[in-house]
Amino acid sequence: xxxxxxxxVSEETATVRLVGELDxxxxxxxxxxxAEAAGYKLSRxxxxxxxxxxxxxxxLRCLVFAHQKMPPGVEIMxxxxxxxxxxxxxxxGFDRSIVLQEASER
Amino acid sequence: xxVCGLTLDCGTGITQEVADFVGVLAKKAGLRSEQAxxxxxxxxxxxxxxxxxxxxxxxxxxxxxxxxxxxxxxIRIEDEAPEFDPTKYRQDCPRETELAERAAGGHGLLLAFxxxxxxxxxxxxxxxxxxxxxxREPAVLAANEQPRTKDPIMSSTTALVxxxxxxxxxxxxxxxxxxxxxxxxxxxxxxxLQAEAGIPPDMLLISAALGIRRVALLSRQFLTEDRAPTTxxxxxxxxxxxxxxxxxxxxxxxxxxxxxxxxxxxTTCWERAQLxxxxxxxxxxxxxxxxxxxxxxxxxxxxxxxxxxxxxxxGWQIDVQFRPARRVGGDFYDVFRVMDGRMLGLVIADVCDKxxxxxxxMALIRTVxxxxxxxxxxxxxLSIEPLEEAEASGPALPASVPAAGAGPxxxxxxxxxxxxxxxxxxxxxxxxxxxxxxxxxxxxxxxxNGGHQPQALIxxxxxxxxxxxxxxxxxxxxxxxxVVQRESLQPGDSLFMYTDGVTEARAPDGGLFGLERTxxxxxxxxxxxxxxxxxxxxxxxxxxxxxxxxxxxxxxAIRRAEAAAR
Numbered sequence: 001x002x003x004x005x006x007x008x009v010s011e012e013t014a015t016v017r018l019v020g021e022l023d024x025x026x027x028x029x030x031x032x033x034x035a036e037a038a039g040y041k042l043s044r045x046x047x048x049x050x051x052x053x054x055x056x057x058x059x060l061r062c063l064v065f066a067h068q069k070m071p072p073g074v075e076i077m078x079x080x081x082x083x084x085x086x087x088x089x090x091x092x093g094f095d096r097s098i099v100l101q102e103a104s105e106r
Numbered sequence: 107x108x109v110c111g112l113t114l115d116c117g118t119g120i121t122q123e124v125a126d127f128v129g130v131l132a133k134k135a136g137l138r139s140e141q142a143x144x145x146x147x148x149x150x151x152x153x154x155x156x157x158x159x160x161x162x163x164x165x166x167x168x169x170x171x172x173x174x175x176x177x178x179x180x181i182r183i184e185d186e187a188p189e190f191d192p193t194k195y196r197q198d199c200p201r202e203t204e205l206a207e208r209a210a211g212g213h214g215l216l217l218a219f220x221x222x223x224x225x226x227x228x229x230x231x232x233x234x235x236x237x238x239x240x241x242r243e244p245a246v247l248a249a250n251e252q253p254r255t256k257d258p259i260m261s262s263t264t265a266l267v268x269x270x271x272x273x274x275x276x277x278x279x280x281x282x283x284x285x286x287x288x289x290x291x292x293x294x295x296x297x298x299l300q301a302e303a304g305i306p307p308d309m310l311l312i313s314a315a316l317g318i319r320r321v322a323l324l325s326r327q328f329l330t331e332d333r334a335p336t337t338x339x340x341x342x343x344x345x346x347x348x349x350x351x352x353x354x355x356x357x358x359x360x361x362x363x364x365x366x367x368x369x370x371x372x373t374t375c376w377e378r379a380q381l382x383x384x385x386x387x388x389x390x391x392x393x394x395x396x397x398x399x400x401x402x403x404x405x406x407x408x409x410x411x412x413x414x415x416x417x418x419x420x421g422w423q424i425d426v427q428f429r430p431a432r433r434v435g436g437d438f439y440d441v442f443r444v445m446d447g448r449m450l451g452l453v454i455a456d457v458c459d460k461x462x463x464x465x466x467x468m469a470l471i472r473t474v475x476x477x478x479x480x481x482x483x484x485x486x487x488l489s490i491e492p493l494e495e496a497e498a499s500g501p502a503l504p505a506s507v508p509a510a511g512a513g514p515x516x517x518x519x520x521x522x523x524x525x526x527x528x529x530x531x532x533x534x535x536x537x538x539x540x541x542x543x544x545x546x547x548x549x550x551x552x553x554x555n556g557g558h559q560p561q562a563l564i565x566x567x568x569x570x571x572x573x574x575x576x577x578x579x580x581x582x583x584x585x586x587x588x589v590v591q592r593e594s595l596q597p598g599d600s601l602f603m604y605t606d607g608v609t610e611a612r613a614p615d616g617g618l619f620g621l622e623r624t625x626x627x628x629x630x631x632x633x634x635x636x637x638x639x640x641x642x643x644x645x646x647x648x649x650x651x652x653x654x655x656x657x658x659x660x661x662x663a664i665r666r667a668e669a670a671a672r
Contacts, residue, residue, distance in 0.1 A: 084140060
């Protein structure tokens with residue numbers, strides 16, 4: 001399945017909506033948006049992941065990249081993560097550096 | 107049991123292929139969605155690692171094979187990069203390190219191992235071989251294996267034994283029943299009734315004694331859109347009966363038909379068939395695509411080498427028809443001016459094969475032939491000029507006297523033959539051809555028939571002469587010799603050139619159109635070149651009832667018009 005990511009910036013919040021499968025081939029697209037978001041003065045970077053159905057370690061590297069790009073103090077939130085995606089993040093300890101909110105049971 | 111394999115080149119992005127591969131496997135194996143997710147993740151992480159670190163982002167082979175054995179679903183990933191054992195790089199305590207402090211990377215393998223039930227590594231020769239294993243859950247296993255039955259695997263699987271009643275059939279039936287199958291019997295003749303009557307059986311056991319054709323037909327009786335019973339053959343008296351069936355791809359069982367053995371064997375057959383279905387579907391689609399591609403390439407080559415326009419001297423009519431077969435052949439025709447435009451070269455030829463190879467050979471031979479004719483006629487112009495003039499004004503020369511055009515014709519054909527035989531013999535191609543040079547002014551026709559069908563010279567009064575071969579097919583032997591023959595076309599006479607697609611056009615009952623019908627149609631339509639082509643074309647079409655012909659159908663007619671009668 002294809003991957004799509006869109007960026008919206010409003011006030012000091014950048015929102016990236018992630019849809020589809022984030023793997024090594026689609027990660028560059030996500031990285032581009034993060035770099036673009038880093039150009040704004042932000043206090044929060046929100047990733048809406050409820051429609052993200054798959055994420056490999058390439059996706060994790062994007063999160064690391066986001067963490068490195070954002071100035072200290074910018075809150076990074078990963079919202080609505082599906083169980084397997086959330087598990088991937090927790091497994092590697094990333095949930096300690098970002099705010100991870102899992103999807104409620106459906 | 108290997109079920110399917112996929113070979114990839116890391117130089118291109120391969121994650122999608124890997125994902126699709128695992129997806130098909132997971133579905134067939136009935137893995138839970140969570141298992142499918144993590145198996146895919148593991149496969150992606152391992153292959154990405156190979157691509158990025160093993161091959162450093164460049165090209166390199168990655169081979170995936172997969173299968174299932176009992177409750178195990180496995181994927182084997184092999185590569186030819188330097189030795190790397192992922193198990194040595196397992197990170198046991200990733201949570202101890204702060205995210206930002208860690209290098210971006212190194213998580214992949216951790217993720218890969220996370221939910222796999224087993225992971226193995228070995229260095230096999232010059233390859234790294236990783237094996238990823240997931241266990242199927244018993245409930246999932248049963249439900250998945252038997253989508254339409256309620257009970258666990260095989261316990262109430264229906265088996266239909268198709269054979270003439272015999273001791274062997276009885277023994278098999280007994281074995282199956284004791285093995286827990288719900289057994290029915292049918293003779294080959296009442297199968298149809300069974301097929302229409304009820305729910306299709308899960309397995310068909312067909313006697314190999316019926317022969318491969320009947321086995322194949324019977325196995326298709328129960329096909330429905332979404333399901334195909336697994337066909338297994340068994341021998342009745344003679345084990346060698348199995349051979350053609352096995353070669354055809356059927357699984358088999360052999361006596362003694364012990365219940366446990368049968369059960370185990372049939373479970374494997376059934377499982378394999380389930381998996382093969384999807385692999386076969388994929389393979390069929392892939393091979394159809396490549397076939398279509400080949401077909402269109404060959405068509406383009408073939409069409410590109412037919413003359414764009416046909417030079418027609420005054421007082422003559424020329425018509426051609428070229429009807430390519432569904433499977434592209436190597437027919438071609440050519441009409442071109444030679445001897446400084448004073449003579450007309452006419453060629454019809456048939457390369458002995460079909461497909462892209464034949465089309466390329468056709469393109470080559472046509473080019474060599476034209477070139478050789480050009481070269482030879484240039485030389486010939488210098489030496490034979492006076493003779494040609496003498497001939498044009500004087501009476502017709504006796505057939506034994508060399509005529510203008512004979513030299514180039516002979517030189518072109520022998521030159522082409524020895525070139526093709528010397529340089530292209532290994533491909534094993536050759537072609538039959540009829541090459542004529544016509545002097546439009548006098549009607550003199552010189553020709554060489556290189557192993558081609560006898561071509562027909564049809565006189566104004568309806569008599570005909572067949573122009574039989576004057577040498578072997580071109581490209582077979584380097585030292586073939588050819589003889590130039592001579593004929594003359596008077597007003598109203600036609601030369602009808604054709605390939606075997608015409609005489610070998612097949613009727614639905616398998617009969618051939620044949621030379622006699624060809625000549626008959628040609629003679630009846632000798633009033634003009636286009637009538638002749640149209641008449642023969644229509645006759646073959648009617649005869650073959652418009653069914654797909656296996657061979658190209660190529661015809662060329664040249665007719666000397668009657669002197670304008672006013």
